[in-house]
Amino acid sequence: MKTKQYIFYFISLFFILSATAQDNDQVEFTVKLSKEKLGLNERLKVEFSTNKDGDNFTTPNFKDFTILMGPSTSISRSWINGKRKFSLTYTYILQPNKQGKITINQATITIAGKVYKSEVKTVEVTAAVTNPNTPPSASDIASENLHLVAEVSKGNPYLNEAVTVVYKLYVSPDIQVSGFQAIDNPKYNNFWSQDMPVTKYTTQEGTFNGKSYRYVILKRVVLYPQKTGNLPLEPLSLDVQVQVPTQRRDFFGGAVYAQTNQRVSAGSKSLTVKALPEEGKPASFTGAVGDFNFFVTTSKTHLNASESLQAKVEISGKGNLKLFQLPQLNLPSSLEVYEPEHDEKISTNYSGMEGKVSDSYTVVPAYKGKYPVPSISFSYFNPKTEKYHTLNSQEVVINVIQGPSNNVTNSTIVEGSVKKAVETSGEQFSFIKTKTNLTAIGSNYFFKSTSYYLWLLLPLLFIPIAILFSKKREALARDVVGNKVKKANRLARKYLSAAKKTLGKKEAFYIALEKALHNYLKAKLKIETSEFSKDKISTLLLEKEIDTSTIEGFLFLLRNCEMARYSPFSNVQMQQDYTKAGEVISQMDKQL
């Protein structure tokens, strides 16, 4: 059945071609070789064919070949659906005469007055083969028509840059594949690999070495090189069951297929992995390669003490997401922080890993206050721009509104007291001070200064001084009589100094004495008494409650002063009066 189908395809193809040929009216002159590589003892079939009738066909000079047969001409005409197909073919069978590459030159033909030339072809002639001209074995055909290829997206990636390897099995239209089995799955040493399993094998059309093939994608792997230098990729080996057409024909003329097992392996490839540039490498670089975004967020910024909040460090984007460490969150030591929870949401596709990774920290503040979460930085290398980028997170401030304050001095809080006082939410952050006493900066310290020592020692000096002073005073206090005399002397000295100077001169002495007595009263009573009579003076003094005897003495002295002006007074009397005046004054002084 299959062979019939092929014949049908072939015929229909023929007609389509002829139809197009007619439509376009395009002249084709082609050369076709049966083999491109042959042994010295093998034969080569060369066909020149054209789709229009032509004349003057000239063969090239087959100078390194022996012409075994030809040229044999064949013409075929066919009409299908009113479209005409024409073909004129000249066939040669040649035997090479020497080894090496032999060129088959152009053949020419004249069609409708124009000369057309065929392509120049080369064949490779090798040493003689053992079984010349026998039909190739099934496995030979299979190996020629079956190719396993590893396609690498990038031959010289950077360290940690994603590389995709796609394994494709190319099958020529001549053969059929009925199944395959992996013999050797490559282990990707020095790579971090992520397999993208192929769930459905779909046949696609493609070309391989310039010929049309069908291919199937067998395996897709994303690799992240973990080492620099030349890293070989282990080949993938497959055992493929193929059906190969043989030379034999069945009853309908279709080829008989032979089944064979063929091993194919993708040739070993290697990647040259480039190291990341040292130039401009940031300190915070931990090996992230790709294109990323970076955020630090907290679930709350205002909370009470002993409530919890989540701080999240998140990196999203494309690149080796699983292969680097997330930057650590630096939190104030006074916060209680639990081990972070790691979360990955990554999908892998042709271009590598994509998604996000995050570390989520649970934080429980114990005391109230402000807690800044300082900005942390994350650096990555972008292989596209070939540059390092550094991203800094925003600084977040966590405000703990209520709770105990972390104050050492107020650690002893009386708890469990029965009476409930006015509740405060712990110590508040104090307001600034509104008053101050500014002093000069850098003023010398008081301690150890001269004034300090003076202040320290001078008061001590007071003690002996005070002791001396009090001793003297005591001694004075004991001597009562001497004291009186002393006082009288002092008063007398004060008021009677003028009188003392004139002692001995009667007139002057008594005038001075009288003046002194009046002066004394003037000082004590604040009254001018010189014009007063003696009676007036005695009543004044009596009002001041002064002894009558003292008043008598005072008045006697005044009378003496008056009498002395008119009567003789001896020097002795003068001396007596002088001392009497001193005594009276001192006595009066005590009583006033």
Add this chain to the structure above:
Amino acid sequence: MRKVLFILVLLISYFGFSQNETLFQKATTAYNDGKYDEAITDYLKIIANGKHSPELYFNLGNAYYKLNKVAPSIYYYEKALLLNPNDVELKNNLAYAKNMTLDAIENLPETNFKSMYKKVTGYYTFDQWAYINIALILLFVIAYISFRNFHSATKKRISFIGSLTCLFLSLLAMIAAYLNYSDYKQKKPAIVFEEESIVQAEPNNRSQEVFRLHEGTKVYVLDNLNDWYKIKLADGKSGWISSNDIKLIKN
């Protein structure tokens, strides 16, 4: 001529004084309005004018705290604490600021005696201790003299005991001042200003990293060489730090 100059100097100093006062008032208003930057500029102007006070440093610390600047906040609180070591509000706010630091440094355990000793001598600055010392000496002298002069036996007894107590206390105050002074001279505290600073084993960049410190941590400077300070932490760790990374609290 001299008199005129003297008056001029007096006037200028008075003018400067009043200017600082107005700056202080202005800063207080700015702070209360939430303009912390303005307040800081004014406070710093006062310091630039050569004046300071514990309240000024306290207010500066508060303003920096409000702006979430950890290191300057702690720096000025510590400066205030040097001038006035037993201010409750100051200690309270300093605790708030210390909450913001990243480094957890545990103090070395101290013996009971040592902590008692520190508590007592550190309760006042040495200058304050010196004033107490002088005051007590004066009291002693007065009490002693009155003891000498009193006549009644009870008065004599009371004043004698009082004078002896004053003398004893003044000696204690003197010792406290002395100890505090020597302690003050010996210790050179500093605050880390750099966000992250690497402490090296040797005073050069080639040597090994010992540990890392973060903004706001208090360290004690033991030694210096070129641009490096040898520092010690409260938990006993030590190493060399670049002098640009820290700021000494005492000038």
